[in-house]
Amino acid sequence: MVLRPINPHDLEQLHEMAIETGPGFTSLPDNLEFLRDKIEHSCHAFETLPEEGSALYFFVLEDVDAGRLAGCCAIEARIGLETPFYNYRVGRMAHSSPQLGVHRVIKTLSLSSDHIGDAEVCSLYLRPDYRRDRLGVLLSRARWLFMATHRACFPERVFAEMRGVLDDQGSSPFWRCLGRHFLPMEFQEADRLIGLGKKSFIGELMPKHPICLPLLPEELQDGIGRVHDHTKPALAMLNKEGLRWEGYIDLFDAGPTVESYLDDVAGVRDSCWVRACIDAEPAEPERPSVLASASGDHGFRVCWLGQTPEDDTVSITVGEAVALGVEEGAWLRVLMT
Incomplete structure (x- = not known):
């Protein structure tokens, strides 16, 4: 089993994996032309290794003996320089009335673009029949070896967006309760647009003012910052590297964004x-x-x-x-x- 940069001959199998990943995996959409462009951009990045600006480094894990791709992962060198990047920041707002003796701290959600210019590790997927022999560890940690080798190509901070809780139909309860009121479309369609890089509608249509969390149903409040069951192993590996949740969540499924200074990540440091x-x-x-x-x-x-x-x-x-x-x-x- 060898991890290597993706090449144009991998398009068909990458498309198969994109179909397998299912809803909520926005960085690997089921769109052949988009995936072809992604491969082209990645090949250019590996050839030039730019020290500044955005670049996509996309890797595949190959079962050489079987001639089959077992999984994939990627690094976005700098997010948000060419297309907007948004998420929600979980904050707090204090309310008090000395006259009534009432003091409350209310959690809020605010539209944020705080991660612009940071690096992102993304697109980690391992096919079910290869979830053995520590291959998931190889996929996850190999990215840190690349970033450590080519440290000048990456910024100070790195983060990862984790897939949030979805229902049995592959839809997001968080989106149905909140996002759809501002953007009248189903979760799958909004998810598809994000996967294709069409993100300008977020800044145009999503709320500019803080949203008070107590206005949402309690079960949805409890789901904020939680991950999809299939994402728990990936989150555990990132936590072990030193990435932590600092209060940012995905706009659509409320999955957590975990982050760290790149030089503090165990795989880079050690x-x-x-x-x-x-x-x-x-x-x-x-x-x-x-x-x-x-x-x-x-x-x-x-x-x-x-x-x-x-x-x-x-x-x-x-x-x-x-x-x-x-x-x-x-x-x-x-x-x-």
Whole structure:
């Protein structure tokens, strides 16, 4: 299993995964032309590695033996520079009447664009039959290895939007109760437009003034900042990296936005460089616990290693060297997991 940059030949299988993800997965819409453009933009970003401005780095996890894509993930280098980016900020408003002896603190939702210019990790999806052998960990943490390797390409802060609670029909109770009053369309249609990058209507139609949460049903208030059941493992991995909820939620499904300073993320902070030593007679492989990345003959690659580093070197097998596209003595960036 090897993680690599996406290429145009992956379009058909990427489209299959987009269909599989279902509602609420806005960064991977079921639209062939949009996905083709996404691949084109990503290929350009990998070729140029710009140090400033927006760029999309899209990766796929390939089952090389089966010739099949097992999953995908992506990084948006800087959000909101070309198209608007909005979410809600959960805040507080104090009300008091000394005459009546009443003092209340009321939670509010305010339209926000505070994350403009930040990096976003997104589009993490692992197909059901590959949810094993710590492949989800590989997908999630490989992005930090890329960001650490190309640190100058990314800003100070990074965040991730998590899918919120949906009902059995794939619709958002939060949207039905709140968003649809300002934007008269079903959740799936609004979700589709966001996925296609058509976001200007948010600033045009969504409320400009704070919304008092006590006006919403209690069950919806309780759902704010909660994630979809399928998203809980991804959230747990991001929390382990050090990303935390700071009170921002998605406009449509109320899923949490978790964030951190990039240099404080464990996968960036704890990764390091070692030299590869190709061993023709490798030792018995250990439980996968070391991720290695390289920018070898085939571009950026990530895979599990069977051995842990010793000092500033790590023994790798011929197969691992082929997967990473490296030769003896190549520099690898590794991360213990």
